[in-house]
Amino acid sequence: MRIAILDDYQSSVSRLPCFELLAGHEVKIFTNTARGVGQLAVRLAPFEALVLNRDRTSLPRLLLAKLPNLRLIAQAGRVGPHIDVDAATRQGIAVADGVSDPTATAELTWTLIMAAMRRLSDYAGLLKEGLWQAASITPARNGLGRSLKGRTLGIWGYGRIGSLVAGYGRAFGMQVVIWGSDASRQRAQADGHAAAASREAFFAGCDVVSLHLRLDDATLGIVGADDLARMSPQSLLVNTSCAELIAPGALLEALQRGRPGQAALDVFENEPLAPTDPLLRLPNLLATPHIGHVEQDSYEQVYRAAFENVLNFARGEPTNLINPEILK
Numbered sequence: 463m464r465i466a467i468l469d470d471y472q473s474s475v476s477r478l479p480c481f482e483l484l485a486g487h488e489v490k491i492f493t494n495t496a497r498g499v500g501q502l503a504v505r506l507a508p509f510e511a512l513v514l515n516r517d518r519t520s521l522p523r524l525l526l527a528k529l530p531n532l533r534l535i536a537q538a539g540r541v542g543p544h545i546d547v548d549a550a551t552r553q554g555i556a557v558a559d560g561v562s563d564p565t566a567t568a569e570l571t572w573t574l575i576m577a578a579m580r581r582l583s584d585y586a587g588l589l590k591e592g593l594w595q596a597a598s599i600t601p602a603r604n605g606l607g608r609s610l611k612g613r614t615l616g617i618w619g620y621g622r623i624g625s626l627v628a629g630y631g632r633a634f635g636m637q638v639v640i641w642g643s644d645a646s647r648q649r650a651q652a653d654g655h656a657a658a659a660s661r662e663a664f665f666a667g668c669d670v671v672s673l674h675l676r677l678d679d680a681t682l683g684i685v686g687a688d689d690l691a692r693m694s695p696q697s698l699l700v701n702t703s704c705a706e707l708i709a710p711g712a713l714l715e716a717l718q719r720g721r722p723g724q725a726a727l728d729v730f731e732n733e734p735l736a737p738t739d740p741l742l743r744l745p746n747l748l749a750t751p752h753i754g755h756v757e758q759d760s761y762e763q764v765y766r767a768a769f770e771n772v773l774n775f776a777r778g779e780p781t782n783l784i785n786p787e788i789l790k
Contacts, residue, residue: 463776464531466509467491468519475515480766483773503528510534511775513768517542518733523549534558534775538768539755541784543678551785558771559782560764567754568626571702574726575615575670578698578748580607603745608696611635616658616668618685619703620646624674628655639668642675665692670700671722677704685709690716697722702754705729717744728754 465487469475475491492505502525506512511534512521521535523546535545536558550557577583584603588594595604615631617624618641628638628650640650640657641664647657658664665671671693675681685708693699699722701707710731717725726748730741733752741747755764767782774781780789 463511463772464488464509465490465511465513465772466506467513467515469493469515474761475765478762478765480762480769483766483769487776499525499528507531511536511772513538513765513772514545515539515764517544520544521550522546526550526553526555529555534772534780536560536768536771536775538764547785551788554788556775556780556788557784558768558775558780559784560771561767562755563760563763564622564626566757566760567702568623568630570728570750570754571623571627571672571674571700572630574700574702574728574748574750575672575698576610578700578724578726579610579670581605582607583748610670613637613669614639614667616641616664616671617650617674618642618664618671619674619676620650620655621674621676623703624672625649625653627672627674628653636670639664661689662692665689666694668693668697670698672700673703673707675703675707677706682706683709685712687712687716691719691721693722695720695723698724698726700726702728705731714741714744717741717746720746724748728752 465484467475467489469491475481490509499522502519506529508531510531512532513536515538521544526532526546526549532555534556535550537545537560539560539562541547541557541559545557547557588604611634613636615628615636616639617628620628620640620642628640631638638655640647640655641661651657658667673685675684683706687709690699690712699713705727713725716722724746727741728750729752735742735749735751742749771782783789
């Protein structure tokens, strides 16, 4: 079987132990993101199976129509709206769902919270420049950090990742406040956390706000300029979920105005993020290159499951199809 793997992190996939599962098949790994339907069609046309990592590459109807050899799309992780499943089904293309583990993204979220609150990036950079606690020399980069104990952690979205982050906050002595759907708030209260009285109170009263929502039509741009303006100049906004949860341009303008006082981001509207992006010029932004689930254990888990779906399909024993009707 001819298999294409679309991965954003160089050739790390070929170094995973599970990569040996594909021995005997023709495999090509693409590590750069092609732009446009035409480029992707030329790249992917020869292949019978695609293995996708994350949702950066969209497979809309127009692209799928240009892939006559494609028989299977295997997602490394969970299938999302980046795949037009209805169009795939009409063309007889199977779509196999994968597995996901919230641990790595939750841990990165907490790492960003701690690093931003204690200003680790600033201090570490100054130390490499030979400056030791040089507040009088570089006050903008060497302000005092803040501890977490006794402060309020706000989490919008109490799903698998949000609930883990809430547990970390409790372990560090923070008051955890949840905003989201009625079901989310009820689950959070059952776990001993507080539910915000209102959206306005949530943004105004939290020292740290962390977003943990799935992106769909209802959540696109759900965080607006008014929400951010309610945050205090000492607060921190964290987003390791989807950049599009925040209205376009709202966060840049909010950080320039100082409300919130800081942001820590792992996701961006345009990825890879250009070095000239104005966000990267902000002194009150801590940014990482979308590495929420990019670590050894997560990669092995999600790719092993995807590869097993490919192999089972090749043997005529498909597994985890979300459109099994194509088999009829």
